[in-house]
Amino acid sequence: DIQMTQSPSSLSASVGDRVTITCRASQDINDYLAWFQQKPGKAPKSLIYDTSSLQSGVPSRFSGSGSGTDFTLTISSLQPEDFATYYCQQYNRYPLTFGGGTKVEIK
Amino acid sequence: EVQLVESGGGLVQPGRSLRLSCTASGFTFGDYAMNWFRQAPGKGLEWVGFIRSKAYGGTTEYVASVKGRFSISRDDSKSIAYLQMNSLKTEDTAVYFCTRGSPRGGSSVDYWGQGTLVTVSS
Numbered sequence: 001d002i003q004m005t006q007s008p009s010s011l012s013a014s015v016g017d018r019v020t021i022t023c024r025a026s027q028d029i030n031d032y033l034a035w036f037q038q039k040p041g042k043a044p045k046s047l048i049y050d051t052s053s054l055q056s057g058v059p060s061r062f063s064g065s066g067s068g069t070d071f072t073l074t075i076s077s078l079q080p081e082d083f084a085t086y087y088c089q090q091y092n093r094y095p096l097t098f099g100g101g102t103k104v105e106i107k
Numbered sequence: 108e109v110q111l112v113e114s115g116g117g118l119v120q121p122g123r124s125l126r127l128s129c130t131a132s133g134f135t136f137g138d139y140a141m142n143w144f145r146q147a148p149g150k151g152l153e154w155v156g157f158i159r160s161k162a163y164g165g166t167t168e169y170v171a172s173v174k175g176r177f178s179i180s181r182d183d184s185k186s187i188a189y190l191q192m193n194s195l196k197t198e199d200t201a202v203y204f205c206t207r208g209s210p211r212g213g214s215s216v217d218y219w220g221q222g223t224l225v226t227v228s229s
Contacts, residue, residue, distance in 0.1 A: 034215045036152070043204055043222050044144075044152065049215030056217075087152055091214055095170040096154035 002026050002090050006099035012107040019075040021102045023088035028068050032092040035064055035073045038101075039084045047086075048073065078104070109133040109218045111205050116223030119195055127190040129205030129220055137161060137183035140212035143190045145201035146222075155203070158188065160210040168213065173199075195227045 003026040013019050023033065031051040036044040046055045048064040051071060061076045075082055083106055088099040115127040129141060142157040156169035158179040167179050178191045188205055202224050206216035 032214075038152075043219040045219070046215070046217050049217075089152070089154075094168050094213065096213070098152045098154070101151050 001095055002029060002093055002097050004088055004090055004097050004099040006086075006088055006102050008102060009100065010103040010105060012105050013078050014107045015078055015080055017078045017107075019078050019082075019104060021073045021086055021088075021104075023066075023071045023073070023099050025069045025071075025090055029090040029092035031067055032090055033064070033066070033071050034089045034091065035062075036087045036089065037082075037084045038087065044087065075104075109207065111207065111218055111220035113203060113205055113220045113223040116203065116225045118226045118228065120229050121195060121197055121227055123195055124191070124193045125195060125225060127192070127203055127205075127223060127225070129188040129190075131186045131188070131207070134207070136181075136186035138210055140208040140210055140214075141179070141181060141188035142206045142208050142212070142216055143179060143188075144204045144206060145199075145225075146204070147198075147201045150201075153201075155190070157208060157212045159212040163211045192225070195225075197227050199225065200227045201225060 005024045033051045035048040038044040047058050052064045063074045065072050085101045085103045087101050110132045112130045119125050140159045143155040158167045176194045180189045202222040204222045205220045207218045208216045
């Protein structure tokens with residue numbers, strides 16, 4: 001199975017900060033990477049697919065980049081509604097696998 | 108508006124069965140693969156499996172931990188995807204989510220349901 005490792009596991013940031021979350025795959029995933037946002041008690045929300053394509057309706061302050069095994073989710077200017085847990089997921093090979101999550105908290 | 112609504116969760120004893128439903132609306136259900144994911148209490152997300160659209164054979168894929176116990180099916184006439192769970196174990200306790208994927212499956216997903224809680228306990 002492809003292992004997905006996210007870092008950091010948590011971070012504290014202020015409104016307006018630039019936030020970067022990284023995700024590393026245990027092997028090349030051909031850019032088949034997605035990012036999800038989840039708030040407590042809610043279903044995940046799809047943010048990005050194919051490494052850098054935004055899902056419909058996702059604000060442009062979210063962006064994704066990377067290739068091969070190393071990927072990044074960036075929030076250019078953190079907003080109050082962005083405090084949540086973020087997960088990366090690969091869909092290059094079965095089983096589809098997730099990173100352990102990054103919790104973004106208010107500083 | 109795309110909507111996915113899961114139902115059928117509840118408390119079940121180990122070794123018993125349960126069937127979850129995912130009722131879709133707002134899109135042509137038969138054109139899409141449907142995925143199931145789960146999240147154990149306080150844990151991260153786990154992919155369970157998916158069923159391809161009929162155009163891609165309507166075949167299924169599963170994570171190893173549920174293969175042979177769980178099965179996914181679909182009724183395109185009713186816009187419902189099912190997750191049949193047999194021989195349930197305590198470690199199957201989780202919130203189960205259905206999602207919409209590309210027709211061939213095994214790809215990114217866009218819309219998620221609100222989830223339904225399955226508790227396996229004696």
